[in-house]
Amino acid sequence: MSKSSPRYHITTFGCQMNKADSERMAGILEEMGFEWSEDPNQASVILYNTCTIRDNAEQKVYSYLGKQAKRKQVEPNLTLIVAGCVAQQEGEKLLRRVPELDLVMGPQHANQLKNLLEQVFEGNQVVATEAIQIVEDITKPRRESKVSAWVNVIYGCNERCTYCVVPNVRGVEQSRTPEAIRREIEQLAEQGYKEITLLGQNIDAYGRDLPGTTPTGRHLHTLTDLLYYIHDVPGIERIRFATSHPRYFTERLIRACQELPKVCEHFHIPFQSGDNEILKAMARGYTQQKYRQIIEKIREYMPDAAISADAIAGFPGETEAQFQNTLQLVADIGFDQVNTAAYSPRPGTPAALLANQVSEAEKSDRLQRLNHLVALVASQRRERYLGRIEEVLVEETNPKNTNQVMGRTRGNCLTFFDGDIESLKGKLVKVKIKETRAFSLTGVQLD
Ligand code: SAH
Ligand code: SF4
Numbered sequence: 210m211s212k213s214s215p216r217y218h219i220t221t222f223g224c225q226m227n228k229a230d231s232e233r234m235a236g237i238l239e240e241m242g243f244e245w246s247e248d249p250n251q252a253s254v255i256l257y258n259t260c261t262i263r264d265n266a267e268q269k270v271y272s273y274l275g276k277q278a279k280r281k282q283v284e285p286n287l288t289l290i291v292a293g294c295v296a297q298q299e300g301e302k303l304l305r306r307v308p309e310l311d312l313v314m315g316p317q318h319a320n321q322l323k324n325l326l327e328q329v330f331e332g333n334q335v336v337a338t339e340a341i342q343i344v345e346d347i348t349k350p351r352r353e354s355k356v357s358a359w360v361n362v363i364y365g366c367n368e369r370c371t372y373c374v375v376p377n378v379r380g381v382e383q384s385r386t387p388e389a390i391r392r393e394i395e396q397l398a399e400q401g402y403k404e405i406t407l408l409g410q411n412i413d414a415y416g417r418d419l420p421g422t423t424p425t426g427r428h429l430h431t432l433t434d435l436l437y438y439i440h441d442v443p444g445i446e447r448i449r450f451a452t453s454h455p456r457y458f459t460e461r462l463i464r465a466c467q468e469l470p471k472v473c474e475h476f477h478i479p480f481q482s483g484d485n486e487i488l489k490a491m492a493r494g495y496t497q498q499k500y501r502q503i504i505e506k507i508r509e510y511m512p513d514a515a516i517s518a519d520a521i522a523g524f525p526g527e528t529e530a531q532f533q534n535t536l537q538l539v540a541d542i543g544f545d546q547v548n549t550a551a552y553s554p555r556p557g558t559p560a561a562l563l564a565n566q567v568s569e570a571e572k573s574d575r576l577q578r579l580n581h582l583v584a585l586v587a588s589q590r591r592e593r594y595l596g597r598i599e600e601v602l603v604e605e606t607n608p609k610n611t612n613q614v615m616g617r618t619r620g621n622c623l624t625f626f627d628g629d630i631e632s633l634k635g636k637l638v639k640v641k642i643k644e645t646r647a648f649s650l651t652g653v654q655l656d
């Protein structure tokens with residue numbers, strides 16, 4: 210490492226989309242000659258890739274930024290960037306709040322970081338938040354993992370769930386072509402990656418903005434077609450995808466998952482609420498009965514498939530009885546994992562304007578009860594693994610016990626076992642499960 214290379218630091222908040230964007234932006238910075246610095250205080254370019262899905266996510270960035278803005282007053286050459294969803298939501302307003310900022314850039318501009326930074330280095334304060342056609346990126350991302358990689362397949366979201374800020378900040382759906390996606394996966398395989406996760410906010414929408422239909426009027430490019438098109442890339446052992454939307458989930462997709470050996474038996478399908486009135490107020494476009502039918506269908510084809518989801522407690526107007534319907538759904542389905550949150554009113558969303566907001570105390574009480582049930586159900590579900598032999602893809606050392614390595618089962622469950630990372634990283638290992646907990650497993654390596 211040369212002493213004179215300028216350093217950069219990125220802190221990433223939010224979802225897998227942001228993680229994928231950060232990896233591409235890191236790749237661009239390294240092409241520009243910057244070197245990674247874990248410590249932001251050693252870096253001359255600092256980028257915060259932000260999330261605004263809930264108010265507490267948004268507030269985080271302001272406290273991080275405050276410290277670096279102070280530092281800039283004594284180190285004027287420091288470059289401060291806010292990227293991602295808060296940047297898109299706030300735009301110019303961010304400059305008024307934090308005048309030390311050099312660059313505010315929305316998620317659609319991630320691939321444009323080089324051009325934008327060049328304008329900054331010429332002495333401009335830049336805001337890039339206009340809607341654009343996302344360009345294919347030619348830079349190699351600097352990936353966090355060497356085993357498992359994110360692959361964007363569709364950007365944006367055309368749904369209008371009434372609580373959600375994503376369509377405002379991520380723009381309309383833009384699918385990448387199957388050819389561009391396959392090319393990226395082939396390059397990943399050449400670099401030694403073993404697992405890919407196809408990403409989209411509503412991945413079932415993949416392809417509906419691409420030209421072409423079949424003689425029966427179906428879109429030529431669907432997620433199912435994409436899975437068939439990419440699944441034989443040599444070297445890739447596992448394929449995952451997220452996030453699925455119950456409104457568009459098809460039996461054809463379930464069949465493809467069963468048929469294609471590399472596609473893992475794990476489905477992340479948020480239900481948000483178990484109550485039909487609330488689902489309607491959320492504009493989700495399905496009923497709890499429809500959701501149950503999807504899970505039944507999946508289990509018909511793959512009885513052991515892992516099912517995870519997202520749920521919201523305390524949507525405006527939610528009564529105790531309606532909340533009970535959410536608890537009932539969690540208990541009946543038996544989820545492997547549920548990401549939960551108390552409803553948070555977001556700027557520019559219809560639900561934030563509803564008069565019948567649930568009190569903070571009630572929301573946090575419901576969230577606690579929901580979390581309690583989720584953990585209970587998950588630990589019961591996890592017991593089915595006891596004594597079984599599972600295939601684990603080894604990713605890292607267990608940070609809490611360095612004699613152990615950790616990886617995931619096909620069902621996406623974190624699994625620990627004694628072993629040496631040097632020889633096991635990126636390997637598929639047969640592990641006999643000896644101990645189960647709500648959200649992880651411990652076992653011993655066979656052979
Ligand atoms: N595209 C995915 C989810 C994207 S956001 C989908 O359609 O399911 C991730 C999760 O954050 C959502 O599933 C939802 O459970 C939660 N979420 C979104 N907006 C929220 C809000 N205003 N308050 C609380 N939780 C929210
Ligand atoms: Fe938000 Fe709904 Fe789009 Fe998911 S599908 S990102 S919850 S608007």
Ligand code: F3S
Pocket residue numbers: 222223224225226227259260261262293294374375378379
């Ligand atoms: Fe957050 Fe933006 Fe993802 S708001 S959840 S980082 S799409």
